[in-house]
Structure formats: C-alpha cells, structure tokens
Amino acid sequence: MKRFENKVVIVTGAGSGIGAATVRRFAAEGAKVVLAGRTREKLESVAAQLPKEKYLVRVADVSDYDQVEGLVRATIDKFSRLDVMVNNAGVASEGRATEDSVDAWHKVISIDLDGVFHGARAALPHLIKTKGCIVNTASVSGLGADWNMSFYNTAKGGVVNLTRSLALDYGRDGVRINSVCPSLTRTDLTTDMFKDEALIAKFRERIALGRTAEPEDIADVIAFLASEDARFITGVNLPVDGGLSASNGQPPQ
Ligand code: NAD
Numbered sequence: 001m002k003r004f005e006n007k008v009v010i011v012t013g014a015g016s017g018i019g020a021a022t023v024r025r026f027a028a029e030g031a032k033v034v035l036a037g038r039t040r041e042k043l044e045s046v047a048a049q050l051p052k053e054k055y056l057v058r059v060a061d062v063s064d065y066d067q068v069e070g071l072v073r074a075t076i077d078k079f080s081r082l083d084v085m086v087n088n089a090g091v092a093s094e095g096r097a098t099e100d101s102v103d104a105w106h107k108v109i110s111i112d113l114d115g116v117f118h119g120a121r122a123a124l125p126h127l128i129k130t131k132g133c134i135v136n137t138a139s140v141s142g143l144g145a146d147w148n149m150s151f152y153n154t155a156k157g158g159v160v161n162l163t164r165s166l167a168l169d170y171g172r173d174g175v176r177i178n179s180v181c182p183s184l185t186r187t188d189l190t191t192d193m194f195k196d197e198a199l200i201a202k203f204r205e206r207i208a209l210g211r212t213a214e215p216e217d218i219a220d221v222i223a224f225l226a227s228e229d230a231r232f233i234t235g236v237n238l239p240v241d242g243g244l245s246a247s248n249g250q251p252p253q
C-alpha cells in the first residue's frame with residue numbers, strides 16, 4: 001500500500017529509534033522524507049537506504065525555533081510542499097525534582113515540549129495549504145505519572161494537551177493534529193533499561209500483550225494517524241502501549 005505517494009513528510013529525531021522506523025515506513029509508502037536531528041552521520045546512515053531523490057537530511061536542534069524554521073524552509077525549497085510534520089525528537093529525565101538540576105529541567109522542557117511547539121508553529125502555515133497533519137510522539141508518561149520522571153512527565157503532559165489545543169484551533173483549516181503515546185520501546189533512549197532483564201520482566205508483567213514495543217510498532221501507528229485512513233481523527237493522544245493503560249495499576253494475579 002502506498003498511502004504517501006507525492007507527500008512530503010518531516011520527521012524530527014530521525015537518526016534512531018522510533019524516528020528512524022518512521023522514516024522507513026513513510027518512505028516505503030512512497031513519501032519524500034526530510035530527516036531532521038542533531039547528528040548528521042546518524043541521519044545519513046538512515047537515509048542511505050532511501051532513493052537519493054526522495055530525501056533531504058537537515059541538521060536541526062528542535063529546542064531552537066530558528067533552526068526549526070530553517071528546517072521547514074529547506075523542505076519547502078527542495079520539495080515545494082509539506083504534508084506531514086512528525087514532532088518526534090525527545091530526551092528522557094531521571095530522578096526526583098530535588099535531585100536533578102534546574103538546568104536539566106529546562107533542557108527536557110526545551111526539547112520535549114518547546115520542540116513540539118516549534119515544529120507545529122513552523123509547519124502549520126504550510127500544512128494549512130496542503131490540508132496536512134501533525135503527529136507528535138508524546139508518551140504514556142504524558143497520560144499519567146512515573147516514579148522519578150517528573151520533568152519528562154511534565155513535558156509529555158504538555159505535549160498531550162498541546163495536541164488537543166492545536167487540534168481545536170486548526171481543525172477548521174483542515175489540519176489534523178494527533179499524538180502517539182508509546183509505552184516502553186526498545187531504542188537508544190532505553191538501551192540501559194533493556195540491559196536489566198529483571199526490570200524488563202517487571203515492565204512486561206504490567207503490559208496486557210506481555211511484551212515491550214519495537215520502534216516499528218509505534219512508527220506504523222504514526223503512519224496510520226498521518227494517513228487518509230485517519231481522516232476523521234484529530235485531537236487524539238493514542239496509547240500505543242500493548243494495553244498498559246487499560247490497567248488501573250494493580251499488579252496481575
Ligand atoms: P532515540 O534516542 O532513539 O530517539 C530520539 C532522537 O531524538 C535521537 O535520534 C536524538 O538524537 C534526537 N534528539 C534529541 N534531542 C534533540 C534535539 N534537541 N533536536 C533534534 N533531535 C534531537 O529514542 P526514541 O525512543 O526513538 O525517542 C523518540 C521519541 O519517543 C521521544 O520523543 C521519546 O520521548 C518518545 N518515547 C520513547 C519511548 C521509549 O520507551 N523509547 C516511550 C515513549 C515515548
């Protein structure tokens with residue numbers, strides 16, 4: 001199925017994990033893809049699998065609005081349109097609020113929340129022209145709280161409500177805005193966690209489907225939300241979590 005033939009898609013955080021899988025998925029369905037992130041080598045190695053005329057690599061830090069605006073401008077310069085903005089770049093946080101630094105708070109908020117706002121703000125004028133859409137990578141950590149992750153919980157909670165607000169404000173312009181809310185997924189962000197078998201077993205125990213996610217599990221849903229199949233869905237923060245959020249938190253018996 002080629003749902004994105006002649007469509008232009010920007011993916012931030014495209015050099016690894018969910019972003020890289022999202023690039024591959026859109027490209028497999030015919031899209032021209034702009035791979036954005038901080039490290040050119042990582043972006044180039046993902047892009048190496050794509051036909052040369054179908055991609056653009058652009059180094060951009062999503063926490064800097066000017067760089068995100070430059071990313072969108074470069075996309076329009078090369079492909080003359082923008083249909084889908086995937087605001088996916090993100091970092092995690094660890095530790096209680098009194099234990100991590102104030103700088104660490106600002107870093108997480110500036111990448112995980114400001115970065116999504118920057119992407120939406122820069123992309124929206126072009127998405128209004130194409131009746132395009134935005135898909136944000138939020139998290140189950142934006143739908144509820146985790147132990148020792150208050151900075152991340154706050155940023156992702158912000159993404160969840162920003163998704164709803166933007167959906168209300170731009171629906172009449174024909175632009176849909178949704179997010180995916182993944183649970184624990186095997187990526188660079190979680191490499192250390194996946195080294196701890198006992199910890200991963202605890203996660204699996206809480207997930208109805210009995211396993212953690214692979215990046216493709218999330219990328220496929222991002223593509224669905226961006227596709228015509230999801231034409232009547234906007235303002236939704238969709239858990240992609242194997243049933244984790246179906247539980248009220250009590251342990252399985
Ligand atoms: P990842 O580390 O493989 O990917 C994140 C990417 O974002 C990296 O390539 C990184 O270089 C890039 N990035 C970081 N800061 C950036 C910045 N300032 N500007 C541009 N790019 C930047 O991890 P991932 O798990 O694929 O993360 C993708 C998204 O998924 C993140 O928003 C993350 O919060 C979210 N998420 C991940 C999980 C999980 O368990 N892995 C669960 C829920 C949500």
